[in-house]
Amino acid sequence: MLEASALFRVLGDPARLRLLRALSIDRFNVTELTGILGLAQSGVSRHLGLLKDAGLVSEERDGIYVYYRLARAPGSPSPLWELLDGEFSRAAAIPDVRADDARIQEVRRLRRENFDQHAGADTRDGRQLVPGRSWAAWSRALGLLLPPLDVIDIGCGEGYLTIEAARWARRVVGVDRSPAVLARARQLAERRRVTNITWKRGEIERVPAADASFDVALLSQTLHHAADPGRAVHEAARVLRPGGRVLILDLRTHDESWVRHKLGDRWQGFDDETLSSWLTDAGLITPRVQVGARGAGDPFVVLVACATRPDTLTRAARGSRARGAVLDLP
Numbered sequence: 526m527l528e529a530s531a532l533f534r535v536l537g538d539p540a541r542l543r544l545l546r547a548l549s550i551d552r553f554n555v556t557e558l559t560g561i562l563g564l565a566q567s568g569v570s571r572h573l574g575l576l577k578d579a580g581l582v583s584e585e586r587d588g589i590y591v592y593y594r595l596a597r598a599p600g601s602p603s604p605l606w607e608l609l610d611g612e613f614s615r616a617a618a619i620p621d622v623r624a625d626d627a628r629i630q631e632v633r634r635l636r637r638e639n640f641d642q643h644a645g646a647d648t649r650d651g652r653q654l655v656p657g658r659s660w661a662a663w664s665r666a667l668g669l670l671l672p673p674l675d676v677i678d679i680g681c682g683e684g685y686l687t688i689e690a691a692r693w694a695r696r697v698v699g700v701d702r703s704p705a706v707l708a709r710a711r712q713l714a715e716r717r718r719v720t721n722i723t724w725k726r727g728e729i730e731r732v733p734a735a736d737a738s739f740d741v742a743l744l745s746q747t748l749h750h751a752a753d754p755g756r757a758v759h760e761a762a763r764v765l766r767p768g769g770r771v772l773i774l775d776l777r778t779h780d781e782s783w784v785r786h787k788l789g790d791r792w793q794g795f796d797d798e799t800l801s802s803w804l805t806d807a808g809l810i811t812p813r814v815q816v817g818a819r820g821a822g823d824p825f826v827v828l829v830a831c832a833t834r835p836d837t838l839t840r841a842a843r844g845s846r847a848r849g850a851v852l853d854l855p
Contacts, residue, residue, distance in 0.1 A: 531579070532579055532605075535575050535576065535579045535581070538572070540562065540564060540568070540572055541572045541575065541576060542609075542612075543562055543622075543625060544558065544562065544569070544572055544573065544576065544582075545576065545581065545582075545595065545609060545613075546613045546616070546622070546625070547561055547562070547625060547629060548582060548593060548594055548595050549595055549609075549610070549613060550626075550629055551629065551633065552585070552592040552593060552594040553592060553593060553632065554590050554591060554592050554593070555569055555570055555573065555591070555593075557632045558573075558593070560628060560631075560632060561625055561628045561629055561632060562625065563628075563787065573593055577593075577596075580596055581595065581596055582594070582595060582596055583595075583596040620782065620783055621783070623781070623783070624781065624783035624787065626824075627781050627783075627823075627824050627825065630820060630823035630824065630825070631823070631825065633820065633823075634818070634820050634823060661689075664689065665689070665692055665693075668689070668690075668692055668693030669693060671693050673693075673694065673695035674693075674694050674695060674740040674741055675694065675695055675696050675697075675738070675739045675740050675741075676690045676691075676694040676696070676697045676698070676739060676740065676741045676742075676743065677697070677698045677699075677700065677732070677734060677738075677739045677741070677742050677743065677761075677764060678690060678697060678698070678699045678700065678743045678745070679700050679729050679732055679742060679743060679744050679747060679757070679760070679761055680700065680701060680729045680744060680745070680746075680747030680750065680751075680757075681699035681700060681701050681707075681710060681724075682701060682706055682710070682746075683706055683709050683710050683713065684699055684709075684710030684711075684713055684714060684722075684724075685713075686743065686745050687699040687710065687714075687722055688713065688714055688717055688719050688722070690741075690743065691714075691719045691721050691722050692719075694721070694741075695721070696721050696722075696723070697721060697722045697723070698722070698723045698724075698725060698734060698739070699722055699723070699724050699725070700725050700726075700727050700729070700732060700733060700734075701724075701726065701727075702726065702727065702728055702729075703726075704726060707724050707726060710724060711724055729744070729747055729750075729751055729757040729760065730751060730752065730753050730756045730757050730760060731760065732760040732761070732763070732764055734764045735764070736763055736764065737764070737765065737766045737767070737769075738764055738766070739764050739765060739766065739769060740765070740766055740768075740769045740770070741765075741769060741770055741771075741772060742761035742762070742764055742765055742769070742770075742771045742772070743772050744757065744758070744761055744771065744772070744773045744774070744775070745772075745773075745774040745775075746774060746775060746776070747775070748773065748775045748792070748795065749775055749776055749790045749791060749792040749793070749794060749795070750789065750790060750791055750792075751791065751792075752791065754792065754795070754803065755803045755806065758771065758773075758803040758804060758806075758807050759803075759806070759807045761807070762804075762807035762808055762809050762834055765834040766834070767834055767835065767836045768833065768834065768836075769833070769834045770831055770832065770833050770834070771804065771807075771809060771830075771831065771832055771834075772829075772830075772831050773800060773804075773828075773829070773830040773831070774817060774827060774828070774829055774830075775794065775795060775800070775827070775828055775830075776793075776794035776795070776825055776826065776827060776828070777794050777795065777796065777797070777816075777825075777826040777827075777828050778793060778794040778795060778796050779793050779794045779824050779825060779826070780793070780824065781793065781824050781825070794825075794826075795828070797814045797828065800812075800814050800828060800830045801814050801830070804830060804832035805832075807832075808834070808835070809832035809833060809834055809835075810832065810833050810834075810835050811832060811833055812830065812831070812832040813830065813831050813832070814828055814829070814830040815828070815829055815830075816828060816829070817829035
């Protein structure tokens with residue numbers, strides 16, 4: 526009875542049940558579980574320690590990482606696990622649980638794209654082991670094929686894409702509304718010794734840049750944070766030189782409403798036609814919208830959209846350009 530009482534006390538915490546449910550889907554390390562559950566790493570480690578002491582979770586080392594999985598033998602049914610599996614299935618429609626599932630899919634996507642970290646897991650299903658394979662390296666290699674360009678990253682956040690663009694661009698301007706975020710971006714650029722970036726504070730609907738001053742305007746995972754996404758696309762078009770291009774990466778329309786209060790998203794993605802119409806309304810030509818990334822079971826589909834500024838703007842775009850304000854904040 527004492528052992529049973531201790532076991533049920535361990536199971537009486539919602540965070541530990543969420544941990545067990547995540548581990549019933551796949552193995553994860555502490556960092557991944559921290560992102561899935563949205564808890565502090567110290568709390569996740571403490572919960573895992575209690576679950577491990579109770580014999581519910583085991584750990585295994587794979588390279589330099591320690592992964593956790595459920596401590597149940599396959600093919601040997603247990604009344605406890607049958608009970609938990611039933612509760613996990615019944616909870617699948619709860620919004621917080623659906624949010625956990627969405628973050629689990631995001632972690633799995635990152636694993637697939639981070640070959641170095643998960644090479645061991647990448648070969649168990651029969652796929653070929655290719656040492657040195659890296660999506661980051663491929664993107665940097667393709668960047669070397671581009672001519673020197675002037676690039677603006679609108680809504681740059683902490684500057685990861687800005688710094689990648691700086692590897693092949695002549696100069697890059699990173700724009701974000703948050704002084705704290707820009708400070709972190711500057712620090713990251715300094716650590717990586719990148720010197721061809723200028724950081725500017727400003728709104729994505731009022732870009733602090735002159736007309737026709739860039740060859741490429743990037744809007745990466747930015748529009749779903751905008752108060753007026755269509756105006757942000759107009760602003761991106763305004764700062765383009767003739768022949769310049771707007772490149773958008775954003776989410777297709779989805780049903781994960783938790784992103785509004787958890788991540789501060791204003792919009793739950795956009796449909797293909799809306800992105801295309803915004804590009805056309807901004808006076809851009811040859812708009813293209815296509816899927817950039819999609820995983821089985823992943824509720825988030827990334828769309829990639831691109832369009833070109835012609836030599837002459839349409840009347841609608843000229844009107845937007847006249848209304849656009851240039852705001853050069855420190």
